Amino acid sequence: MRAVVIRSPGGPEVLELRDLPDPEPAFGHVRVRVQLAGVNRADLLQRAGHYPAPPGVPADIPGLEYVGTVDAVGPGVTRFSGGERVYGIVAGGAYAERIVAHEREVVLAPADLTDEAAAAVPEAFVTALDALAVRGRLVPGERVLVHAAGSGVGTAGVQIARALGCFVIGTSRTADKLDRCRELGLDEGIVPSGHVFAAEVLARTGGVGVDVVLDLVGGAYLPETIAAAAPRARVVVVGLTAGASAEVPLGVLLRKRLEVIGTVLRSRPIEEKIEAARLLERTVGPWLARGIVKPVVDRVFPLAEAAEAHRYVASNVSFGKVLLDART
Structure with missing residues (x-):
C-alpha cells in the first residue's frame, strides 16, 4: 500500500509517500481500504514531534479519521463480512491506502453522504x-x-x-x-x-x-x-x-x-473509543440523515500532496475540513 510517512520530526517537507506492506487484521479487527482521510491539527503536531502516537499505533503514519470499504476481516469478526462502506476514528495511520481497526470502532457510513462528506464527519x-x-x-x-x-x-x-x-x-x-x-x-x-x-x-x-x-x-x-x-x-x-x-x-x-x-480522544482506552463510535453511529448518523447537521469540506488534496495539505491547514485560511484522497 501507499502511505504518508513522517521521515523525522519537522516541517511539512518531512512527509514522504512510501510503499509499505498491507497491514493484516488481528482477532476482532477489520481492514479498510481508505478512500479519504481527514487532516487535523493533531497531525501537524505529530509531524513536528509534539504529539506522539499511543502504543500499538503506527508511530510514523499520521491520520485520525477515514472513510473507506472493508476489504478483509480478522478472526472473530461478526459485524462485518467485507464490502461495507464505513467510516470512523483511529489513533493514527489513516494517511494510507489501508488501515486496521477494531470492528466495534468502525461505523457504517450514511448511504446518502458522498465519500468527501463522510470523511469530514468522524473526528x-x-x-x-x-x-x-x-x-x-x-x-x-x-x-x-x-x-x-x-x-x-x-x-x-x-x-x-x-x-x-x-x-x-x-x-x-x-x-x-x-x-x-x-x-x-x-x-x-x-x-x-x-x-x-x-x-x-x-x-x-x-x-x-x-x-x-x-x-x-x-x-x-x-x-x-x-x-x-x-x-x-x-x-x-x-x-x-x-x-x-x-x-x-x-x-x-x-x-x-x-x-x-x-479532553482528548486519541489516547483513550479501547472501551471509551468504542463509546465514541456509538456516539457517531447513534446520534451523529441520524442527524446527518435528517439534514440537521452537515459536514463542511473546504478542500481535497491527493494523498501524495500531504505536505501541501499541512501547509494549507497551518495557514489558517481553511473553513471546515481539509481531506486527503487516497484514491489519487
Whole structure:
C-alpha cells in the first residue's frame, strides 16, 4: 500500500509517500481500504514531534479519521463480512491506502453522504459532540461559546449546539468565517482584538455570560473565556493552538464555581473509543440523515500532496475540513 510517512520530526517537507506492506487484521479487527482521510491539527503536531502516537499505533503514519470499504476481516469478526462502506476514528495511520481497526470502532457510513462528506464527519463531529454534550453536559436553551468556529470541529460544534436549541456565539480570526458560520446556525460572531473578547460575549448575553465553552484555542484565550463564563459554566478545552499554558484567575474560577475540563480522544482506552463510535453511529448518523447537521469540506488534496495539505491547514485560511484522497 501507499502511505504518508513522517521521515523525522519537522516541517511539512518531512512527509514522504512510501510503499509499505498491507497491514493484516488481528482477532476482532477489520481492514479498510481508505478512500479519504481527514487532516487535523493533531497531525501537524505529530509531524513536528509534539504529539506522539499511543502504543500499538503506527508511530510514523499520521491520520485520525477515514472513510473507506472493508476489504478483509480478522478472526472473530461478526459485524462485518467485507464490502461495507464505513467510516470512523483511529489513533493514527489513516494517511494510507489501508488501515486496521477494531470492528466495534468502525461505523457504517450514511448511504446518502458522498465519500468527501463522510470523511469530514468522524473526528469533527464526535469531538464536538463529546465535548459539548458529554463533557460539557450541554442542555437545550443554554448559551454556548465556540472558539475557532470556522475550523472542522468548530463548524461541527456550532451545528450541534444549534441542533440542541442553544444560543451560539463563535469567535474567529476573520469576519468572513463568522459570516459563513451564520449559515450553519451561529447567532453571534466575534473577531477577538488580540486575545480579548470577554466584554463582547457579556454584551451579547445581557451581561450573563455563556454556560458551555468549546475551546479549541487554549493559551491566552483561557483567562478571557473564564471572564466570559456564566456562574457554574463548563469550559471544555480541546485544542491548544494559542499555546499550552495560561494564567488562570483562580479567584474568578472559585467565585463563579466554574469547571475547566480537558479532553482528548486519541489516547483513550479501547472501551471509551468504542463509546465514541456509538456516539457517531447513534446520534451523529441520524442527524446527518435528517439534514440537521452537515459536514463542511473546504478542500481535497491527493494523498501524495500531504505536505501541501499541512501547509494549507497551518495557514489558517481553511473553513471546515481539509481531506486527503487516497484514491489519487
